[in-house]
Amino acid sequence: MLKQIEGSAAVAESIALCRPEVVCAYPITPQTHIVEGLGEMVKDGRLSPCEFINVESEFGALSVAIGSSAAGARTYTATSSQGLLFMAEAVYNAAGLGLPIVMTVGNRAIGAPINIWNDHSDSMSMRDAGWIQLYAETNQEAADLHIQAFRLAEELSCPVMVCMDGFILTHAYERVDIPTQEQVDTYLPRFEPRQVLDPAEPVSIGAMVGPEAFMEVRYLAHYKQLRALERIPQLADEFKAGFGRDSGGLIRSYRFEDAETIIVALGSLNGTVKDVVDEMRDAGVKIGCVSIVSFRPFPLAPLRAALERAKRVVVLEKSLAVGLGGIVSDGVRKSLSGIVLKGYTVIAGLGGRAITRSSLRQLFERAGRDELEAVTFLDLRTELVDRELERERHARRTGPTAEALLRDIGTVASRID
Amino acid sequence: MTTQPVKFYQTGTFTVGNRLLDESQRSVQANMERTNSLNSGHRACQGCGEALGARYAIDAAMRAAGNQLVAANATGCLEVFSTPYPETSWQVPWIHSLFGNAAAVASGIAAANRVKGRKGVQVIAQGGDGGTTDIGFGCLSGMFERNDDVLYICYDNEAYMNTGVQRSSATPPAARTATTPAVGKRPGNVAGTGKNLPLIAMAHGIPYVATASVANLHDLEAKVTRAMGISGARYIHIHVPCPLGWGSAPADTIKVARMAVESGLFPLIEAEHGEVVDRAKIRHRVPVDEYLKLQRRFAHLFRPERDTERLAMIQAVADRNIARFGLM
Numbered sequence: 113m114l115k116q117i118e119g120s121a122a123v124a125e126s127i128a129l130c131r132p133e134v135v136c137a138y139p140i141t142p143q144t145h146i147v148e149g150l151g152e153m154v155k156d157g158r159l160s161p162c163e164f165i166n167v168e169s170e171f172g173a174l175s176v177a178i179g180s181s182a183a184g185a186r187t188y189t190a191t192s193s194q195g196l197l198f199m200a201e202a203v204y205n206a207a208g209l210g211l212p213i214v215m216t217v218g219n220r221a222i223g224a225p226i227n228i229w230n231d232h233s234d235s236m237s238m239r240d241a242g243w244i245q246l247y248a249e250t251n252q253e254a255a256d257l258h259i260q261a262f263r264l265a266e267e268l269s270c271p272v273m274v275c276m277d278g279f280i281l282t283h284a285y286e287r288v289d290i291p292t293q294e295q296v297d298t299y300l301p302r303f304e305p306r307q308v309l310d311p312a313e314p315v316s317i318g319a320m321v322g323p324e325a326f327m328e329v330r331y332l333a334h335y336k337q338l339r340a341l342e343r344i345p346q347l348a349d350e351f352k353a354g355f356g357r358d359s360g361g362l363i364r365s366y367r368f369e370d371a372e373t374i375i376v377a378l379g380s381l382n383g384t385v386k387d388v389v390d391e392m393r394d395a396g397v398k399i400g401c402v403s404i405v406s407f408r409p410f411p412l413a414p415l416r417a418a419l420e421r422a423k424r425v426v427v428l429e430k431s432l433a434v435g436l437g438g439i440v441s442d443g444v445r446k447s448l449s450g451i452v453l454k455g456y457t458v459i460a461g462l463g464g465r466a467i468t469r470s471s472l473r474q475l476f477e478r479a480g481r482d483e484l485e486a487v488t489f490l491d492l493r494t495e496l497v498d499r500e501l502e503r504e505r506h507a508r509r510t511g512p513t514a515e516a517l518l519r520d521i522g523t524v525a526s527r528i529d
Numbered sequence: 530m531t532t533q534p535v536k537f538y539q540t541g542t543f544t545v546g547n548r549l550l551d552e553s554q555r556s557v558q559a560n561m562e563r564t565n566s567l568n569s570g571h572r573a574c575q576g577c578g579e580a581l582g583a584r585y586a587i588d589a590a591m592r593a594a595g596n597q598l599v600a601a602n603a604t605g606c607l608e609v610f611s612t613p614y615p616e617t618s619w620q621v622p623w624i625h626s627l628f629g630n631a632a633a634v635a636s637g638i639a640a641a642n643r644v645k646g647r648k649g650v651q652v653i654a655q656g657g658d659g660g661t662t663d664i665g666f667g668c669l670s671g672m673f674e675r676n677d678d679v680l681y682i683c684y685d686n687e688a689y690m691n692t693g694v695q696r697s698s699a700t701p702p703a704a705r706t707a708t709t710p711a712v713g714k715r716p717g718n719v720a721g722t723g724k725n726l727p728l729i730a731m732a733h734g735i736p737y738v739a740t741a742s743v744a745n746l747h748d749l750e751a752k753v754t755r756a757m758g759i760s761g762a763r764y765i766h767i768h769v770p771c772p773l774g775w776g777s778a779p780a781d782t783i784k785v786a787r788m789a790v791e792s793g794l795f796p797l798i799e800a801e802h803g804e805v806v807d808r809a810k811i812r813h814r815v816p817v818d819e820y821l822k823l824q825r826r827f828a829h830l831f832r833p834e835r836d837t838e839r840l841a842m843i844q845a846v847a848d849r850n851i852a853r854f855g856l857m
């Protein structure tokens with residue numbers, strides 16, 4: 113059914129259709145509306161049977177999820193930013209134990225300085241924890257990916273993180289087609305756990321494993337992700353057959369066939385990128401873009417196929433590997449091993465810095481002239497940086513950096529412009 | 530708790546001989562029906578109080594639950610010595626996730642059991658004092674406050690044993706550990722305010738809290754059995770000497786545990802909904818010295834000379850317990 117609905121509400125409805133049996137909730141912006149929505153549905157009986165558990169921390173949230181999933185219940189939780197880091201130990205643990213938990217990450221920056229706005233630092237920090245990571249471009253896709261996520265997680269016995277941009281998606285009202293219960297039930301079979309805590313068949317889960325088998329356990333986790341590389345496109349095809357629309361898959365390419373410049377990005381940013389690509393195409397520029405939906409497993413082969421004929425690739429990243437540059441760029445480079453083309457990393461939108469069409473247009477034009485540096489910070493306010501560096505050159509005790517910058521700007525609260 | 534008046538003690542030890550009890554109240558060591566939930570062959574040290582406590586606690590829980598039991602375990606000695614894969618000592622469905630989340634994992638299992646309609650399947654979480662009073666405290670308090678249907682058992686050996694005997698918030702004043710060495714002006718652990726987890730559990734108002742000791746296995750079993758008959762959050766704190774960490778003789782584990790109880794340092798109590806409802810009276814009171822002297826971790830209190838000040842302080846703790854809980 114078509115609805116004009118907030119992204120979080122759409123995701124909550126979509127998750128409810130997946131019939132989760134345990135939902136763990138802990139508040140953190142911008143993910144909170146999703147679990148609030150689910151909590152209400154459990155409380156008023158629309159979602160039943162389901163246990164909605166208000167926990168004392170994100171570490172508790174994922175730990176409760178580990179218990180309920182290991183006891184055979186379909187389990188869901190959501191978090192963002194500091195919350196994802198607070199549960200980090202359990203994030204790795206859930207993957208190590210092979211528990212098919214589905215978790216939404218409402219992407220948000222990590223402090224300090226504390227910042228509630230969108231970037232991808234949070235989920236990127238957990239990219240190697242053993243979870244499958246899918247990035248939604250629109251709210252429709254966010255809603256759809258969760259349905260695919262449960263199917264994928266339970267087939268492979270591997271947790272799946274669905275990442276959706278904080279505020280840009282979670283808080284945006286747009287048209288979303290909410291599927292019917294029958295559609296979801298047909299697509300998503302009942303959860304048949306691979307391992308379960310059952311007094312009739314007692315097993316020990318989570319034992320100590322030494323050097324004799326640890327490598328193999330790890331390899332099998334990697335192998336699972338390689339299997340996911342095959343399954344993700346198949347599940348997206350099946351989804352299309354059942355729901356009538358394209359959602360998910362490994363990557364999505366746009367006007368890329370004859371493109372000389374190809375932009376690579378994750379998540380909602382692709383909407384803006386496509387607009388700029390259209391504008392520039394109208395002006396005769398051979399430009400296209402590729403959206404990476406599945407960041408883990410990383411789609412090396414499809415990316416290579418999409419990028420290999422280009423002259424240059426610009427990777428637009430909402431996260432920063434401090435001291436190196438890009439995170440996504442690393443994978444993109446790997447996918448292009450042996451192919452000579454120009455590669456640029458652009459760090460953009462950190463802490464919610466708006467990524468505008470005009471900035472992107474200028475950026476892509478500079479890229480087209482190969483005027484970009486290897487690593488560029490889009491719309492970096494260099495005058496602020498220079499002033500602070502100047503201060504630090506002259507005095508030892510300059511005080512806290514973030515506060516000094518804010519004083520320079522003269523704003524008391526953070527703003528997005 | 531045992532109410533039968535007992536007139537006879539074993540000579541010298543002041544323990545109640547099993548055979549002096551009514552048949553129905555006797556602890557059973559070997560029995561065809563015993564589940565041996567923590568089976569033999571594990572890697573605990575000789576005389577490990579934790580292994581003994583867990584064996585009796587989980588077997589009693591299994592009996593009470595008609596074998597319908599699932600256990601979540603925190604990281605620590607119990608977890609490590611019981612599951613050197615591919616071997617496992619556990620005859621119950623058992624999960625180890627992390628050091629600090631046993632209570633939360635158990636809450637999750639209980640939620641799954643509820644939603645799946647598995648009536649009668651009970652859930653136990655267990656961990657050491659470090660996993661309970663320190664790193665797992667947040668999850669534990671959350672589980673209490675929600676009154677989740679979980680029995681949490683803390684095996685208190687008063688330090689982080691698995692990592693080589695470091696101080697935890699359950700380590701008593703003056704005790705030597707690897708991080709509170711017996712050097713300097715005031716050797717051993719600082720005398721802080723302490724952290725009495727049974728009292729903190731009681732402050733949550735949960736249906737049942739008890740302390741128990743491997744010195745009185747019968748009482749321990751009775752408490753676990755009682756706890757298993759109650760729904761909601763329950764907490765049992767078991768005092769389990771660790772010969773390795775305490776520097777006591779493996780053969781003295783029960784004796785050391787008994788001295789802790791009989792000196793008043795480890796009161797045996799039961800509480801319901803935040804109120805103490807029963808306590809085990811001390812039958813033969815001993816000064817704290819007798820407890821402390823059995824353990825090398827307190828040796829510096831007696832050598833090179835008596836540390837009268839700190840011994841008096843520890844005695845005062847025991848006296849206060851005796852007065853506070855009416856142990857005499």
Ligand SMILES: Cc1ncc(C[n+]2csc(CCOP(=O)(O)OP(=O)(O)O)c2C)c(N)n1
Pocket residue numbers: 201579604605606607628629656657658659660661684686688689690691692697
């Ligand atoms: C997050 C984390 N921090 C530290 C450790 C290291 N560690 C493992 S077991 C343990 C000590 C356990 O002490 P306690 O809970 O008292 O149990 P015991 O071994 O004494 O029975 C420690 C510090 C860990 N596994 N995880």
Ligand code: SF4
Pocket residue numbers: 572573574575576577578579580606610686690691770771772773774
């Ligand atoms: S170190 Fe202590 S607690 Fe650990 S197995 Fe040995 S005796 Fe038991």
Ligand SMILES: [Mg+2]
Pocket residue numbers: 657658659684685686687688689690
């Ligand atoms: Mg300990």
